[in-house]
Amino acid sequence: MGLTYQSTGKLANREAFDVPVSANEPVIALAGNPNTGKSTVFNALTGLRQHTGNWPGKTVLQTKGIFIHEGQQYTLVDLPGTYSLLANSVDEQVARDFICFAKPDATIVVVDATCLERNLNLALQVMEITEQVVLCVNLIDEARRRKLNIDTGALTRALGIPVVATAARSKEGLPQLLESTAKVVWKKIKPRPNLVQYIPEVEAAVSLLEPKVKALLGNDINPRWISLRLLDGDITLIKALEKFYGQQKVKSVREVFA
Amino acid sequence: MYGSTTLNSAPVGSFVLVKEVNAEGLTRRRLLDLGLVPGTRVEVIRRSPVGDPIAFNIRGAVIALRQEESSKVTVIDS
Numbered sequence: 001m002g003l004t005y006q007s008t009g010k011l012a013n014r015e016a017f018d019v020p021v022s023a024n025e026p027v028i029a030l031a032g033n034p035n036t037g038k039s040t041v042f043n044a045l046t047g048l049r050q051h052t053g054n055w056p057g058k059t060v061l062q063t064k065g066i067f068i069h070e071g072q073q074y075t076l077v078d079l080p081g082t083y084s085l086l087a088n089s090v091d092e093q094v095a096r097d098f099i100c101f102a103k104p105d106a107t108i109v110v111v112d113a114t115c116l117e118r119n120l121n122l123a124l125q126v127m128e129i130t131e132q133v134v135l136c137v138n139l140i141d142e143a144r145r146r147k148l149n150i151d152t153g154a155l156t157r158a159l160g161i162p163v164v165a166t167a168a169r170s171k172e173g174l175p176q177l178l179e180s181t182a183k184v185v186w187k188k189i190k191p192r193p194n195l196v197q198y199i200p201e202v203e204a205a206v207s208l209l210e211p212k213v214k215a216l217l218g219n220d221i222n223p224r225w226i227s228l229r230l231l232d233g234d235i236t237l238i239k240a241l242e243k244f245y246g247q248q249k250v251k252s253v254r255e256v257f258a
Numbered sequence: 259m260y261g262s263t264t265l266n267s268a269p270v271g272s273f274v275l276v277k278e279v280n281a282e283g284l285t286r287r288r289l290l291d292l293g294l295v296p297g298t299r300v301e302v303i304r305r306s307p308v309g310d311p312i313a314f315n316i317r318g319a320v321i322a323l324r325q326e327e328s329s330k331v332t333v334i335d336s
Contacts (some may be wrong), residue, residue: 033317088284113320118293168303233283 013244017102018077019064026073027102028187031126032093033119034081036093037138039063040168041110042078045178069178074185077104083118085125086234093236099129100221102236105185106132108177112164113143113150123159127193128225132190133161141167144188161191168178195224205231217245265294266304266312266328274333275299280329289327293317299336 014021032038036131042048046065063078079098080091089244099107109126111119116137125131137150155163183189195201208226215225229237242250261275267276276298279289283311293316294300 033319083293086284086287086291088288088291089315112318116321121291121293140310175285 004127013101015075016244018192019077019102025073025075026105026180027077028181028185029079029098029102029104029155030106030110031079031085031099031107031110031122032136032138033083033115033122035169036079036081036110036112036119039078040111041108041136041166041174041177042076044168046076064202067178069182072182074182077102083122085122085129085254086229086232091242096237097127097240099126101240103130103221106134106181108134108136108140108181110136113140114146114148115136116150121198124196127159127161128195128228129222131191132195133193134184135159135161135163135174135178136177137163137165138168140165140173141170155211158194159214161193162189198228200232202228217241262332262334265300265302265314265323265331265333266310267323268300268333270305272311272314273283273299273336275336277332277334278332279330280332281327285327285330289331290322292323293319294331298308301332 010196016025019027028053028206030038030042040119042063042065045067047067048065054090065076065078067074077098079095082089082092084092085096085099086092098104107126107130109123111123123133123135135155137152137155140150150165152163152165163174164177164180166177168174182193185215198206204226206227209230210223213230214223215227217226226237238250262277263274265276273279276294277292277335278296279286281289293318303313303315303320305312306322310322311321312328313320314328315321
């Protein structure tokens with residue numbers, strides 16, 4: 001099938017996150033802002049009764065469950081709710097490290113349909129790390145009640161990734177969400193995320209850094225994204241790279257940066 | 259219409275527009291991620307009993323910020 005892992009490092013890293021490492025057992029991550037109903041989506045898909053509640057840090061530890069879709073078993077990981085993946089807090093670091101290093105076969109970004117503008121920031125950040133993204137526009141029932149009409153077709157075109165509207169509480173849209181996610185996992189749909197283009201100065205710096213990062217780490221982790229974080233001076237990412245790739249390689253990354 | 263002030267000194271119940279985020283590094287990134295980009299309309303919802311933190315409605319989410327963060331955001335009357 002489409003899941004050929006050229007790099008052994010990719011799967012080895014999954015072990016550290018306690019999720020299946022075999023290509024036949026796809027891993028799917030659930031990311032999203034706080035209060036978008038991520039845990040409700042998680043429970044609806046896995047049939048688990050993980051506690052849902054409204055307070056910060058509810059899902060600090062990643063929770064995982066399994067579901068079966070068309071005879072295939074998938075592992076679903078519920079990441080902490082965050083506004084960003086830039087590792088300002090432990091929650092954000094957990095979410096970022098999982099997407100970046102465990103490299104899920106697909107990441108579902110759950111967004112609040114009544115509050116799209118605020119939520120799409122995270123979606124864009126996830127899209128910068130991985131192409132394997134599905135957007136789940138949740139709370140669509142609430143949006144309808146507020147007379148908000150979400151044009152999922154326009155969102156798909158603008159973002160370049162599959163978009164599914166759901167109301168997880170009533171299970172509306174969940175079959176379509178599973179369908180799109182499975183297609184992304186098995187490469188039957190190849191999302192082409194429209195990435196943010198930065199100001200010319202930043203893009204120029206990225207184009208200098210990117211080939212060097214690529215030479216060191218390969219395409220294992222998106223070199224453009226790593227370059228952007230290096231330009232940010234993101235120390236937490238360098239530390240995480242050291243943890244997953246060994247100090248020697250990262251020393252070279254640091255040298256490239258210097 | 260008065261001139262610019264910082265987010266922490268805007269009165270409860272008022273609406274302001276973000277003019278500038280005067281922070282660097284992680285704090286800047288965090289404020290931007292929360293939606294405090296120039297031009298954003300923010301409502302000052304309430305102040306905690308000791309005056310810090312203050313709750314704001316930022317792009318549809320209520321978010322409480324401490325003085326050390328909210329004082330870095332320059333705003334104008336909306």
